[in-house]
């Protein structure tokens with residue numbers, strides 16, 4: 001490859017998370033370049049979601065450093081991460097069922113007319129308009145934005161969550177198994193949204209179990225195994241067998257007759 | 262089914278649909294129906310009109326108003342997915358304590374003989390502070406120790422009642438100043454109730470406070486992940502509920518010109534009943550002040566209707582219990598009727 005120097009946007013050094021005795025994430029050194037789309041793969045319980053939660057400020061790491069745009073960050077809450085320009089779509093959809101689409105898109109960062117603390121008046125008009133724009137930008141069509149989320153299909157809900165993240169993300173977006181519960185059509189739509197992000201140059205970390213999807217969408221594949229980073233592979237220089245052998249920890253060399261995929 | 266020209270699946274939920282009839286409208290229709298039934302029964306058994314009797318109606322509205330003030334706070338608590346069982350006891354404790362700072366000097370056995378004839382703002386601030394402290398303790402326990410709201414507020418229910426009894430060793434506190442008594446005279450309680458209802462209707466519907474209250478009741482995890490400070494918000498909501506219970510306590514004491522340790526017993530259940538009858542869901546996330554307002558009037562009409570029909574007070578208690586359970590069953594039935602999205 002050409003020797004173009006791309007900036008590192010996100011780096012973790014020795015990132016570790018223990019839940020009591022459970023070593024969910026152990027000494028993870030991870031790196032993401034500007035404009036890069038990468039996948040995180042690994043078996044159930046490998047620590048993928050745990051990693052996402054440390055980066056997005058949902059939890060505080062037990063040890064290790066998170067460097068974002070070269071600066072060491074300490075996120076005390078998801079708000080801190082968001083203010084830094086990091087958005088996420090979590091595995092368990094972080095949506096409020098009884099609220100409508102604009103309320104969900106703007107949840108926790110409502111537009112208001114003037115600041116009266118918690119009693120600030122909501123600018124529903126602006127939120128509706130901005131939601132429409134956000135959905136348009138991601139190509140999502142939802143007929144009635146004032147329906148509560150509970151009355152929508154799984155695909156629509158997922159699209160709302162992704163549009164929310166995609167429309168606010170300025171520097172980095174993380175998606176934890178965004179298509180796990182979706183049908184073929186919805187999956188295609190989500191993948192299109194991801195391609196749109198690539199065109200916009202917004203870096204992405206995609207957690208997925210779907211290797212076909214991973215190979216279609218990303219530049220690099222980071223493999224997690226039992227809380228540790230087992231390795232990183234460049235998507236165009238590897239194949240499914242190699243990825244699977246890293247996931248399972250079975251010695252490379254067996255991969256010729258692997259039948260996992 | 263016409264597909265809506267989009268990649269997303271064409272389930273029925275995709276169709277632009279009319280909103281289902283709101284719970285508020287249902288409750289309103291229920292209110293009209295119940296009132297008409299009592300009107301009919303009135304003519305059959307009492308030979309007179311139930312509705313066209315201003316005295317009866319004003320008594321009913323007054324009774325509803327006092328518990329209604331509590332119900333406004335309880336509504337917000339229930340929307341967050343919680344419950345407040347302490348309001349009745351907070352009413353009792355606040356009534357006693359506030360009243361002890363509102364006594365006239367001409368009464369020889371005042372609780373604080375040297376603190377009589379104080380300006381009305383003193384007992385009011387003391388009363389509100391009592392409610393705030395009780396509510397804040399509830400909120401802090403629930404938000405930070407993760408004790409279920411049911412248990413935390415049950416503890417406060419017992420404790421606050423104990424304080425009410427201990428405060429004067431069971432003696433009633435009477436003889437308030439005229440200015441304190443004015444808080445409960447005439448139709449003042451009704452105006453207080455309506456003003457509070459309007460205030461929190463606006464807060465729930467048009468402010469960030471309301472949005473976050475519904476969000477927490479819908480999906481607390483989502484609210485947290487979206488950056489809402491769930492703990493702080495819960496403390497605020499329970500504190501407001503305590504404050505309103507305190508306010509109700511003062512209104513009741515002022516209205517009766519006396520405070521007694523047993524005041525407000527079972528008001529928490531009446532308030533919860535008003536909210537649930539008005540469509541506030543015990544599972545959180547849904548309900549409104551308008552609904553609770555209608556629920557409060559329904560509750561009042563039923564109680565006043567039974568009195569009007571000269572139904573034995575014992576039966577009235579039993580029927581109250583049945584109403585509360587029926588409202589909860591209706592709520593659970595509505596839950597099951599909801600479209601399942603996942």
Ligand SMILES: Nc1ncnc2c1ncn2[C@@H]1O[C@H](COP(=O)(O)OP(=O)(O)OP(=O)(O)O)[C@@H](O)[C@H]1O
Nearest residue numbers: 019022023024042043044045046047048049050051
């Ligand atoms: N809050 C928690 N408390 C205790 N243990 C946890 C917690 N969250 C995760 N774990 C444990 O940490 C390990 C990693 O979990 P994690 O959710 O990160 O896995 P994952 O790679 O996302 O798996 P999946 O593919 O199933 O989503 C698991 O053993 C899990 O049981």
Ligand SMILES: [Mg+2]
Nearest residue numbers: 048049050091
């Ligand atoms: Mg996971």
